[in-house]
Amino acid sequence: MSTKPARPTIRDVAIRAGVSMTTVSDVVNSKGRVDPATRERVLTAVSDVGWRPRRSARALRSGRTGVFAMCLPLGHVGVGDWLTNAEYDMALVAACAAATVDSDRQLLVAPRPTDVRDLARLDVDGVIIADPREGDQALTVLNNAGVPAVTIDRDIQRTDGWWVETDNTGSTLQVLDHLTAQGAKRIALVTADAPWAWFEDTSAAYARWCAEHDVKPQVRLIDVERPRATAAAGVRSLLRLKNPPDAIFAIPYGTPLGALDAITESGLSVPGDLLLAGGMDGQMLQVSSPPITAVDLRPIEMARAAVDLLARRVSGEKAVGPVVIQTELRVRESTSRR
Amino acid sequence: MSTKPARPTIRDVAIRAGVSMTTVSDVVNSKGRVDPATRERVLTAVSDVGWRPRRSARALRSGRTGVFAMCLPLGHVGVGDWLTNAEYDMALVAACAAATVDSDRQLLVAPRPTDVRDLARLDVDGVIIADPREGDQALTVLNNAGVPAVTIDRDIQRTDGWWVETDNTGSTLQVLDHLTAQGAKRIALVTADAPWAWFEDTSAAYARWCAEHDVKPQVRLIDVERPRATAAAGVRSLLRLKNPPDAIFAIPYGTPLGALDAITESGLSVPGDLLLAGGMDGQMLQVSSPPITAVDLRPIEMARAAVDLLARRVSGEKAVGPVVIQTELRVRESTSRR
């Protein structure tokens, strides 16, 4: 009279197939020790009763949750201006999700754990921290708790080797060489003075390149809260120089548009009078007039590499140093002279 | 000699505090039956031994995983053109994550389950499907398996009431009234002929409004694979009419830019000769020249409402019909006549 609408367990499957729970377990875990015929019967029983594994039971038994967490940079909830772009972050999330699923895991999206209380809510095998800030507190918390973590982009205070990063130096040199090849003699840099590896590496590479090419470095720093407006201001001041630049490399997202604003209002044109390149590609640079050459930071490759690296760290491997992803320069009209 | 580096359990806490496991459990779950002094001792022991709950053990015992999954529309991995925008999706994800954490749950990001095999990997209390397609297969799969689900946006084949949606009709009327108030007499609609509630509701509201205001409807349909280019083509054909429109409402993301392309190349100006409004706000519309008036679809509110609704469905409440979120019109230069 009283039915049993409870979710089926391997016990139900075992009874249905006339085998033991062990055998069912072996079948669904592809342990090779079962007779093909038995295997067939079990599989049929599985779909007959509609059994799905209970991840929590597996996790309890095996000590592995099969879950990675991803902690995104900031809120994204009510951002006004843009230093980074949502396409990049969305690509990170989507690619991480895809990669974790490929390795039969699941991806949790969570706020950064700032103390032990947060950690309590985060019972996972490992954590991916995107865009860590200098000496990121989340990392400290995780390390103290013994939770394996990797970061996407380098925390400039860290040296443990557990991160993936883009080849910022290489991409900077590539841009500078490209601009030079298109005829630029005096390339200025628009960037931010903030403790992220992206900015530090870029600035360092620029300085070195200038020294090696006997070019006078011209740098303008923006306010990360208002990239477009402050970039425009910086470029305006550059254009007022006796010897103004003939090319601009603007790193933070949003700054190439600010540079374009300043150039246009000076009555100059891109790429006619100045060349312009951006440090981070995105829709806005593709649809501007003219479309702006920019560095593709390859979020998808970064994400896949991060999942892969975390899987290795979780399984106890030793660190072999950071994974470096090569960027790709998307050349567009803003740097194309004919 | 042999240490025990294993992760502490409530047993360790209990021993340390000199109480039973039951008492520890009661303390950490805020069941009110423990003596304050005992409680204090237990809490101290918890932080002394560095105990964190094992979600899987709790889940196994209680039958609730405490996890919601979110399934995003598509790949986001290598999209070329844009019918929707990453900012919107990113806001959905971030807000869902925040809301699930607020209710002491966790948010999984996963691909849509297309069959039972996918479901096996998705052992969660409930699922949020963003942007369902007509008769979304994922919903069928979930329903068959008895997994509670809600959608963000309405699946036009569904009537169960378990979804949140924007007030598409209201927002359309608001835009049309706004354009009229700014002097428009002949408003054309650029939209897509695709089975999403967003398009269907908008078209219906437009048709009804035209009928009621004795205006001849002018609609151009775009190809969802190439919104910008096909919108431009559509608007070009509108401008060639004997009696061309003096305002355009372009719904899918990307189409307002296409409209602007066509208008500009005809030597006309916005908002001088034509008014232009977009159906979905985003960065590209904010930075275009001129900035384009658009509907803020309020992804953050949608996400929070979805989490809330799913929590209710999971806890066995009856459906009370969809949750409707009011949109907000972001008025900008493209529709501002002085």
Next chain:
DNA sequence: TTGAAAGCGTTACCAT
């Protein structure tokens, strides 16, 4: 106010 013990679904180990 507190404790002992059963049991959640699964897998690992040891038998057969």
Next chain:
DNA sequence: ATGGTAACGCTTTCAA
């Protein structure tokens, strides 16, 4: 090739 059973960490029930 297959089965029995203990154990994973926790909450719940029942008893004290």
